[in-house]
Amino acid sequence: MTPVEHPYWVWGLFFGIVFVALFVDIVIVNRKPHAPTKKETVVWSIIWVSLALAFNAFIYWQVGNHTGDWTLAFTQAKLFLTGYLIELSLSVDNLFVFLLIFTFFKVPKKFQHRVLFWGIMGALVLRMMMIFAGAELVERFHWIIYIFGVFLVYTGISMFKTSDDNFEPHESAIVKFATKYIRISKHYDGDKFFVIQDGARVGTLLLLVLITVEFTDLVFAVDSIPAIFGITTDKFLVYTSNIFAILGLRTFYFLLAGLAERFHLLKYGLAVVLTFIGIKMLLPLFAQGLIMFYGADGGPEPLRNFVAGKYDSQVVDISLIVVIATIAASVVLSLIFPPRHGSKPADGE
Numbered sequence: 001m002t003p004v005e006h007p008y009w010v011w012g013l014f015f016g017i018v019f020v021a022l023f024v025d026i027v028i029v030n031r032k033p034h035a036p037t038k039k040e041t042v043v044w045s046i047i048w049v050s051l052a053l054a055f056n057a058f059i060y061w062q063v064g065n066h067t068g069d070w071t072l073a074f075t076q077a078k079l080f081l082t083g084y085l086i087e088l089s090l091s092v093d094n095l096f097v098f099l100l101i102f103t104f105f106k107v108p109k110k111f112q113h114r115v116l117f118w119g120i121m122g123a124l125v126l127r128m129m130m131i132f133a134g135a136e137l138v139e140r141f142h143w144i145i146y147i148f149g150v151f152l153v154y155t156g157i158s159m160f161k162t163s164d165d166n167f168e169p170h171e172s173a174i175v176k177f178a179t180k181y182i183r184i185s186k187h188y189d190g191d192k193f194f195v196i197q198d199g200a201r202v203g204t205l206l207l208l209v210l211i212t213v214e215f216t217d218l219v220f221a222v223d224s225i226p227a228i229f230g231i232t233t234d235k236f237l238v239y240t241s242n243i244f245a246i247l248g249l250r251t252f253y254f255l256l257a258g259l260a261e262r263f264h265l266l267k268y269g270l271a272v273v274l275t276f277i278g279i280k281m282l283l284p285l286f287a288q289g290l291i292m293f294y295g296a297d298g299g300p301e302p303l304r305n306f307v308a309g310k311y312d313s314q315v316v317d318i319s320l321i322v323v324i325a326t327i328a329a330s331v332v333l334s335l336i337f338p339p340r341h342g343s344k345p346a347d348g349e
Contacts (some may be wrong), residue, residue, distance in 0.1 A: 004063055004076060006236040014055070014240055018124070021051060021247065026117055036113065041255040048248030048346050055244060059237075080237050082320045083228040086277075087245035089270055089327050090224045092190060092263075097216060097252045105209050109254075111191045115206065116250035119213045123246055126218055130225055135235045145233075146285050148226035152278030159271035174215040175208065184208050216245075230277035230317055264339045269330025276322055 059080050064073030102112055137144050184203045189195045193207040201238065208246075228238050257262070280346070 004067070004234065004236075006062075007066070010062060011236070016244060017051070018247065021048075022121075026205070036251070036254045037253075041251050044251040045205070045248060045255050048244075048251060050242040051104075052084055052241075055240065056084070061297055069208065074238065076234075078320055079234065080241050081231045082246055082323055083231050083237060083241035085320075085327065086227055086231065086273065087224055088240050089266070089323075090220065090227065091245050091249055092161070092252060092256060092266065094217070094220045095249070095256055095299075097220075098213060098253060101209065101212055101216065105205065105212075107206070107209055108188070108208075111188065111206060112253070114191050115210050116253060117212055118210055119217055120249055121179050122214045123217050123221070124243060127221055127225070127242055127246075130221055131239045131242065132223055132235060134229060135233055135238065136138040138229060138233050145229065145281055148229055149278045149281030151283075152226055152230065152274045154278075154279065156271045156273070156275030156278060159267060159274070178208060178211045182207075182211075227274055227277050230281045262338065263331060263334045265325070265330045269326045272326050272330075274322055276326075277319070280319065295298055299348055 029040075029044075058076055060073045061071075063076045064070040067073070094182055098116070101107075102115075107115065138148075164318070182203050184205065184207065185195065185197065186205060188206055189204050191206065193210060194201050194203055196202070204239035224242070225238070227244060232238060
């Protein structure tokens, strides 16, 4: 696929949109800690998704206007949309783990928004570092993409066997590490992360929750970033689709927290998506093996064309269809076949 160089002003526009949106959300709309109403969460969910789709349309216009190749522009827009849907779906699944963390630590709902905000701010930096490092590695050592593929297949298969219900925050290594090296109080002090006790700065329980959420998001990124590299290695598309997906994480949390149990099959849909992407990443290696097997003939023409990357646009179309169909099916089936037992109500009301 033809590489696309995105001008610096496009990067600047992206960061400008992100920081303006966060400023409006936090400084103006949510300047006072409170538990968002259902109307607020629905409205802001629509805003975050619309913002991502509008940026998707901008990518189509910008690439087409810059290169004059509107077919390439459409492909770039599809890559962004596919990456966004994958990251958004994985982020929604991650919300269920955040729900377990907040429930375990009994975080009051009016302070959960603050924790998620700073968690996302940390994710903006950490994911940029991981994405650019990953893209550089793939560019220098292309065979790493096959390691990503094996990892995704393993992760996808593992998701069929593991359950988030077994997650115990107090037993996690990060909680043990944080409490060993950071002085943490055993109570909340409003929405503060630090307080002064006996003349010394002490972290509140809310700080421990933030550290746990931040580290958990980092673990999630280890799964999600290789997944989107299976769609495209374009750093701009990988990062922007990733960030737009996690921008609305706070709002989606409050929207879906009470519905977590109803989407119990989403986990398996994501397992199928990750496994599919992993296999797709390994297909060129398999195809090259077949060509070597055929010897001088090089194998059938479709096989040679696939290795040469002449079917990239068709692969993008198939990936988008599989992602949308699988996630939609898992959500619909979750509603048709509800879980046999109800979930416990979340604490911290």
